[in-house]
Amino acid sequence: MKLKSLLITFLLATFVSVYAQNPSTYKVFEKQPLNFSGEKGTDAEAVSLMDGRLVYKKVTVPTFANGTDVKIKLTVRSAGDRWDKSGSCFVVTDPEKLSILSIAEKDEKFPSDSYVDDKYAGFVTGKSYNPVVELMRFMTPFGVGHYSDNKVKYRKPVYIPSWEKQVVWEHDITDLESLVTGTFYVGVWIDTWTAEGYDFDMELTYSDRKQQKVSVIPLVNTIPYVGGQQIPDNFAHKDLEQTIHLKKNAKNVKLHYITTGHGGHSGGDEFIKIKNSVYFDGKLVLDTIPWRDDCASFRRFNPTSGVWIKKDSASYISSETRKYEIKEIEERIASSDLSRSNWCPGSFVEPMVVDLGNLKAGDHAIKIKIPATPVEGDKLNHWLVSAYLTYE
Numbered sequence: 001m002k003l004k005s006l007l008i009t010f011l012l013a014t015f016v017s018v019y020a021q022n023p024s025t026y027k028v029f030e031k032q033p034l035n036f037s038g039e040k041g042t043d044a045e046a047v048s049l050m051d052g053r054l055v056y057k058k059v060t061v062p063t064f065a066n067g068t069d070v071k072i073k074l075t076v077r078s079a080g081d082r083w084d085k086s087g088s089c090f091v092v093t094d095p096e097k098l099s100i101l102s103i104a105e106k107d108e109k110f111p112s113d114s115y116v117d118d119k120y121a122g123f124v125t126g127k128s129y130n131p132v133v134e135l136m137r138f139m140t141p142f143g144v145g146h147y148s149d150n151k152v153k154y155r156k157p158v159y160i161p162s163w164e165k166q167v168v169w170e171h172d173i174t175d176l177e178s179l180v181t182g183t184f185y186v187g188v189w190i191d192t193w194t195a196e197g198y199d200f201d202m203e204l205t206y207s208d209r210k211q212q213k214v215s216v217i218p219l220v221n222t223i224p225y226v227g228g229q230q231i232p233d234n235f236a237h238k239d240l241e242q243t244i245h246l247k248k249n250a251k252n253v254k255l256h257y258i259t260t261g262h263g264g265h266s267g268g269d270e271f272i273k274i275k276n277s278v279y280f281d282g283k284l285v286l287d288t289i290p291w292r293d294d295c296a297s298f299r300r301f302n303p304t305s306g307v308w309i310k311k312d313s314a315s316y317i318s319s320e321t322r323k324y325e326i327k328e329i330e331e332r333i334a335s336s337d338l339s340r341s342n343w344c345p346g347s348f349v350e351p352m353v354v355d356l357g358n359l360k361a362g363d364h365a366i367k368i369k370i371p372a373t374p375v376e377g378d379k380l381n382h383w384l385v386s387a388y389l390t391y392e
Contacts (some may be wrong), residue, residue, distance in 0.1 A: 035197020
C-alpha cells in the first residue's frame with residue numbers, strides 16, 4: 001500500500017508539473033501617446049525617441065522552464081491623426097549588442113556590415129548589431145477613436161451601424177517566446193507626423209502551457225525606425241542578399257517573412273501587384289504576390305477615409321412590382337476600401353512562414369528579390385520587409 005501511495009503521489013506530481021497552468025497577462029502600455037512632438041504621457045518607464053514617433057519600455061516577466069504560449073494584444077486609437085499609417089511592435093533581441101535604441105539614444109553609428117548597398121543603414125544583422133524582431137506589423141485605420149463620434153457622419157455607409165471606437169489586434173507570438181521572457185525591451189513605432197498622433201495599449205499574455213522551446217535569429221528589417229535610416233526603396237535597385245552563420249546544426253528551421261508595399265500615389269507600390277521572391281541557399285522557397293483585396297471589410301474602423309461617389313447599376317427588389325429591377329445609383333467608394341500590397345487600413349499583417357527543414361552548421365545565404373519602384377520626388381515607393389529564423 002505504501003508503494004502504491006508513493007506511485008500515486010509521483011504520478012500526481014508529474015501531472016501537475018507538466019499540465020498545471022497559471023496564465024498571466026502583463027500590461028506593458030496603457031493609453032500611451034505616440035506622436036510627432038506632442039504629448040508624451042505620464043508613464044515614467046516609457047521612453048520616447050524620434051520626437052515621440054517611437055516608444056519603448058524595459059520589461060521583466062518570468063521565464064518558463066517548459067516553454068509557454070505567448071500572445072500580444074495591441075489596441076490603437078487616433079488622438080487626432082486622421083491618416084492610415086504604418087506601425088510596428090518590436091523587441092530588442094540582445095541588449096548587449098548595438099540596436100536602434102542604443103544608436104538613437106547614445107549617438108552610436110550603424111556598423112558598416114548592417115548596411116545594404118552602402119546606403120541603407122541597420123537593415124541586416126552584423127557582427128555587433130541585430131535589427132529588431134517584429135512582434136506585429138500593423139496599419140492604423142483612418143481616424144478611429146477621435147473621429148468616431150459622428151464628426152464625419154455623412155461618410156458612413158448604410159451597412160455600418162456606427163464607427164468603432166478603437167481597433168484591437170491579437171497575435172500568437174509563441175515562436176518568439178525566448179525573446180519576450182526574462183528581461184527585454186519592447187517598443188512601438190508608428191509613422192505619424194502629426195502632434196496629435198495616437199494612443200495605444202499593449203499587453204502580453206503567457207499561458208504557462210508546455211511548449212517546444214525554439215531559438216531566434218534576426219535576419220532583415222527594412223523599417224526606418226530611427227534617424228540615419230533611409231526610406232527603403234533598396235529593392236528597386238538591387239536584390240537584398242545576406243549571409244548568416246549557424247554555429248551548430250539546427251532542426252526544424254522556419255523562415256518568418258513579413259512584407260508590405262507602400263507609396264500612396266495611384267501607380268505606387270501600395271496599389272500595384274509586385275512579386276516577392278525569397279531564396280535560401282540558392283533555392284526558391286517563397287514566391288508570392290502579397291495582396292489584400294478584403295479592405296472594404298474594415299470600413300467601420302475608418303471614419304476619415306477619403307470618399308468618392310461613383311455611378312453604378314444596382315439590381316434591387318421594387319416595392320411596387322416586387323420583382324428585381326435595375327436602376328442607376330451613386331455609390332460611396334472609400335480610400336480604405338481599395339486593395340493594397342498585403343495590408344488594409346486597420347489590419348495587422350500575418351507573417352508568412354516557410355519550413356526549411358534541418359540545416360547544417362556553417363554559412364547560409366538568403367536573397368530577397370522584389371522588382372519594386374524607386375522613390376521619385378514625392379512618390380515615396382518602398383517595401384517594409386522583416387525576416388527571422390526560428391529553430392530547435
